[in-house]
Amino acid sequence: MADPATPPPTAAALTIPEEIKQKFPEILQLILGSESMNTEERQYWINILPIMTPEQLKNLQEILVNEREQLKAIDAKYAKEVGAIGQEQFIQQIGSERRKRREKREQAESSARQDESSRTEDVLKEIEGK
16 A cells, blocks of 8 residues: 555656557556555556556546545545644544545455456466467
């Protein structure tokens, strides 16, 4: 899980082939901007983008957009409450909300990884059988 105090890495911290930058610019920006992924997770998703089906790409994009929108909503909600509660309590509340959202997102990612792994194994078995 990514440390909430650590900002997302820049693209320079990752290996991103030019082809992926050109073919998947929108989803790449979502991966880079995700607050729930660490560098290794970002690299994993970047690496498998070319072999993902259109449906898998759509699902990943929806998950990442949903994460971004939920975090914006949380930030907006708590921005109104900053004046009413102490800064330390505010930070704890946001951290808790974000942790819950990250855990939910990580579960979705884990499921997607398992599905992808299973699909990859099936393809390899099919290739070996021919």
